[in-house]
Amino acid sequence: MKIRPKRLQVGDTVGVVALCSPLAMDKLPDQLKVLEELGLKYKLGKTIGLTGKYLSGTDEERANDLHEMIDDPEIKAIFCLRGGYGAARIADKIDYQLLMENPKIFWGFSDVTYFHNAFHEYCNIVTFHGPMLSSVTKKSLSDLSKRMFQQLFRPLEIQYDETISPLHTIVPGSVRGEFVGGNMHRLVSTLGTKYEMDTTNKIILFEEIGEPLQKIDGMLNQLRLARKLEAAAGFAIGSFTELEIGAKLEDVYAIFEEYLKPLNKPTLAGFKIGHCEPNIAVPLGVEAILDATYKTLRILPGVE
Numbered sequence: 001m002k003i004r005p006k007r008l009q010v011g012d013t014v015g016v017v018a019l020c021s022p023l024a025m026d027k028l029p030d031q032l033k034v035l036e037e038l039g040l041k042y043k044l045g046k047t048i049g050l051t052g053k054y055l056s057g058t059d060e061e062r063a064n065d066l067h068e069m070i071d072d073p074e075i076k077a078i079f080c081l082r083g084g085y086g087a088a089r090i091a092d093k094i095d096y097q098l099l100m101e102n103p104k105i106f107w108g109f110s111d112v113t114y115f116h117n118a119f120h121e122y123c124n125i126v127t128f129h130g131p132m133l134s135s136v137t138k139k140s141l142s143d144l145s146k147r148m149f150q151q152l153f154r155p156l157e158i159q160y161d162e163t164i165s166p167l168h169t170i171v172p173g174s175v176r177g178e179f180v181g182g183n184m185h186r187l188v189s190t191l192g193t194k195y196e197m198d199t200t201n202k203i204i205l206f207e208e209i210g211e212p213l214q215k216i217d218g219m220l221n222q223l224r225l226a227r228k229l230e231a232a233a234g235f236a237i238g239s240f241t242e243l244e245i246g247a248k249l250e251d252v253y254a255i256f257e258e259y260l261k262p263l264n265k266p267t268l269a270g271f272k273i274g275h276c277e278p279n280i281a282v283p284l285g286v287e288a289i290l291d292a293t294y295k296t297l298r299i300l301p302g303v304e
Helices: 025-037 059-071 087-093 096-101 110-122 143-152 184-188 213-225 249-263
Strands: 013-017 041-044 075-080 105-108 127-129 158-160 168-171 174-183 202-209 234-241 267-269 282-284 286-291 296-299
Touching: 013 025, 013 059, 025 041, 059 075, 059 087, 059 096, 087 110, 096 110, 105 110, 110 127, 110 174, 110 184, 168 234, 168 249, 174 184, 174 234, 174 282, 184 202, 184 213, 213 249, 234 249, 249 267
Parallel strands: 013 041, 013 075, 075 105, 105 127, 174 202, 202 234, 234 267
Antiparallel strands: 127 282, 158 296, 168 267, 174 286, 286 296
């Protein structure tokens, strides 16, 4: 069992960091209102407002900002402002022992998937795959997405079925295992590094945005050749959005079926998890039960 961070209390202070790509400062007030509505105070990291061509500060500035938030006893959770690119550049600069000794909520997705994977491996801590603050405003966030933040304030079991979105069975069956994963491209990019994803007996979440069918096929083939697919217990396919012109979601599912059906691993697709709205936030690193036959996913709470 991985370490579950302590739940939040109304009035707690959380940290906001930009560990990947930058965000224009004029957009920031709207993003922070969401935290205020949750009854939280916040501290802005030193990376907020730093800009480069595609990174929010140097590698050292971004790693140091993360360390300061982890080491600050007042900070009870760390929210990532934006994804984009940059997480992998500082993976080997992070003090993982520091986070293991000071476990706290870590929230984000997309490029942040690299951090999720590394924190699971080297800190043994549960993290949260949820909307980036850059995409969260009072107008853009649905009521359902807003309710998902409540899992940080009390232990809540996530129960996903077709009342949330239509689900498509690719491979029937039921399986229990640790729920991990995230952005497909970022997971594949860990292969061959010391941060290589471990899929053994785990339920793997895949989500993606803006990738052509050929590249989705290529990523699955890379995972196949690395024997990551055959080691897994099952698969939950999240959102695959902004497909190439003429491509349909059914085409994506057909590719997954080609690779996964021969493995006979329970696989269920259609989850509103990823680059989509609603974006259902889920804990990673906890036990889950995936039933691809009856189209349900149950995930244990991520906080204690």
